[in-house]
Each structure stands twice: as structure tokens, then as C-alpha cells.
Amino acid sequence: MVLWLGSWELCARTIIDPFFYSQPSKIWDKLVIWFTDGTSLGSIWENMGVTLEEAVLGFITGVVGGVVLGVLLGRSTFLADVLAPFIKGANAIPRIVLAALFVIWFGFGLPSKVATAFVLVFFAVFFNAFQGAREVDRVLVDNARILGASRWQLLRTIVLPSATSWILASMHVAFGFALIGAIVGEFIGADRGVGLLIAHSKNNFDSAGVYAGMLVVTAMALVAEWLLTKLEHRLTAWRPPVASGASGL
Template sequence: MATLDHARPAKNDASLAEVERIAQRKLKQRHALVIALRILVLVVVLGGWELGGRFKWIDPFFFSMPSLIFAQIIDWFVNGTSQGPLLVQVWVTLEETMLGFLIGAVGGIVCGVVLGRNQLLSDVFSIYIKIANSIPRVVLGSVFVIALGLGMASKVALAVVMVFFVVFGNAFQGVREADRYMIANAQILGASKRQLTTSVVIPSALSWILASLHVSFGFALVGAVVGEFLGSKQGIGLLISTAQGAFNASGVFAAMIVLAVVALSTDYLLTALEKRLLKWRPAAF
């Protein structure tokens, strides 16, 4: 009987290990399937686009073709753009985006936490925040260009405005959704308001805040590019504006692809940061 009792746990462990191996194999197969389908969709879209342009089903003057767009990107890398080297244009736009993103995100988090923790301030400023948030923020780009000139400041200002309200809304809601029982327990244990905020409320709102960063970086990039489009000396937005003025559809699409690569690369970094900061969170099913 003792031998049987010892054999059963070993058998159960072997069964669990086998189930885990099967689950891991299925996850790998699904991941491979997703990648294969993504590549298939890309090939079908680009192939159909290329064939449509070559057989004149669509006008390549207005919609270009993948081969022409790829050639335009290569030409920019090799010979540079009309504003200078392509990497310089990318760096200028990325610098404006990052500055606007950082300033807007920090400001949004601070204001969201402060107003979320202070009911009086929330009641006083909520109406003004709603009014400011209802204004189409892109139209402020012209105001910033007039007030701050064609330099980096006007693009950063527009990016800040684009980011601030997204992060603020999530931070504010995350603070309000903090676990009341955990806050009450911390108060019973003698935690001060500062300790409550830093040790309980902000960690509880971290998921909300990090979720907003993925979206808000895209808004920061849009703000920087729109600002450059309205008036600038360098940047991807100016590159798009110049290509549009020359009726160069390949240049417009090429600049859009460069922006997409920048956005995807940054989103990957933000995802890695989120995973590092939220190791304690259970994995999603």
C-alpha cells in the first residue's frame, strides 16, 4: 500500500508535466499560425496593390505601388531627402515626440493622481478639464506655430497637449478605482496620506497608467508630425508635406511607412517596460 501511495503522486506529476508540454506546444503552434497569417495578409495586400498598379486597375500616380515606395525609401537612405539625411529627419521627429510624450505623460500622471486623491480639487477643475478636452487639439497646432515659431517648441507643445488628456483620464480613473479595502487597512495600520498614495494608490493605478502610454505615444507622434506639417524646418511631417506639394505619392507612403516602423518599435519597448513593471499581474488567458 505504501508503494502505491508513493506511486500516485509521481503519476500525477507526470500527467501534469505532460499536460503542460501539450499546452506549450499548442501555444507555439498558435503563435506560428498567427505569424504565418500576418505574413499572408501582408503578401496578399502588397501583391494586389502592385498588380493593381501595373495593370492600371488603380492609378499609380495617386496611389503609387509597393515597388516604387520601396525604391523611394532606398533612395532616401542612399542619397538623402531634400531636407537632409533621412535618419536626421527621423531623429528630429522622434526627439519632438519623446519630449512631448514625457512631458505630457508626467503632467497627466501627476494631475490625475492629485485630482483623483483630492475631491475638492476634482470638483473645481473638472469643468475646465472637460472644456479643454472637448476642443479639437490638432487645431492648436497653428496657434503653437504662430506663438512658438517653426522650431521644436511648437511641435513639442502640440504633442504634450495630445498626450496629457489621455494619460490624465486613465490616471484619474485608476486612482478612483483603487481598492478601498486595501486603503482602509493601510489607514488602520497608521499609513499617512503620502504613504497611501505612493504605496497603495499609485501601484493600484499602474495598470491604467501603463495602458494609456501605448495609446498616448501614438498621439504624441501624431502631434509632432502635424506640427511639422503645419510649419517646420526638418522632420517627417515636412517630408510628407514636401512630397504632397510635388504630387509624389511614393514619397508620402514612404514617409508613412517610416513613421509606422518608428511607432511599432517604440510600442515594443513600452510593452517590454509594462511586462517588467507588472510582473506580479497574472498572465491573460
């Protein structure tokens, strides 16, 4: 990493034009200014909070909607056959078009960004939850039914635990999608947020500002990934550890 950054800095000072490609020292200076003096849109922390709020709300609603509908359709062949064409058609719509429509419908405020993040998260989680519900061991389900388990008991004790790994795997990707949805929504129309900050830097041909905004978003995504990993470990603590392939040697 040090070698790469050093090479970039050297090339920016000797070969390439830093106006277009910037350089690590200018990006660092931009970050220092943002976190000490603020940005043209106010405090960087306030803008990060706005983007994070949009992403988290879109993530939570998208995960809940994706899990509920995915498990429901995964356990009902009839509903899956009826709704499959509509879901596939909705999934085929370009997200950037939906983001533009949401701005028209809901304005530049929070709802349009949450809606964009929701759409991106929902489909990522839905298909995994659907497949996870389909992969439940039929023998376990049949045995539970023989013992008199109700549908709710089947769902709570067999279906959801079996689909947990599928759902959690999708959540790692889904939060990145939620951030993308928030940023895209802010690009199209917003009054605050990291996405708008990046858009302003782009409009002013401030490549250092664009890179600095990218680093801020990356840091937010990495922190969220760490938190999701901690959550996954808690939710799957009941599972026995997977034996290593080298354990038999």
C-alpha cells in the first residue's frame, strides 16, 4: 500500500496531471480540512450522519421485506409461481431510473434515498431468503409435522434457522447496496449527504474531493461490515464449529 501510494504521489508530481488524477497528499489535505474546518455543505459528520441514516433505514426495511417475502414464497410454490414474473420484471428495472422516479415522487428529502436503498437491498436479500427457504431439509419438516408442529413452529424452529446462513450472507452485500442507493439518490437530488459532497466536488473538477468522498464512504462500509460480522457470530453461535480440513492429519 505504501509503495502504491508513493508511486502515485511521485507520478502526480512528475508524469501525470494531478488536476485529473489528484495525488495522495492533496486527498489527505482535503480530508483534514473536512474533518477540522467542515465542508461547503457543513460538518462532514452531519453529512455522514445523513447518508448513514438513509442507508440504515433502507437496509433495515429492505432486509425485513426481503426476508418476509423470500421465506413466504420459498415455502409456497403457488405464490412463487404467481408472483415470480412480477418480481423478475421489477428486478430488471434499472435502479438509476427508480432513483430518479423516487426523487420526483418523494422530493429531495430522506424518503427518496431510503426508497432507493430499499430497492437495492430488497432484491439482494429476497433471492437469498427464497433459496434458503427452498433448501430446508424435507425430512426435518416432515418429522416435525408428524410430531404436531404448527406452521409457526416450523418456521421458527426449522425454516428460519436453516435459511439463516443464506440471509446473513446476503446482508453483507446488502449494506453495501444500501450505501450505494443512498449515494446515488444524493447524486440525483439532495440537500445534504456524502453523495452530494462528491457530486459538488465533481462539478467543481475537484478530483481530491471526489477521492476523499470515496474514502469516507469506504470507511463507513468497512465499519458496517465489521458490525455485521459481529452480529453474524452472535446469531450463529448455536452452530457447532466447522471442522478444519487439516484436522484429520
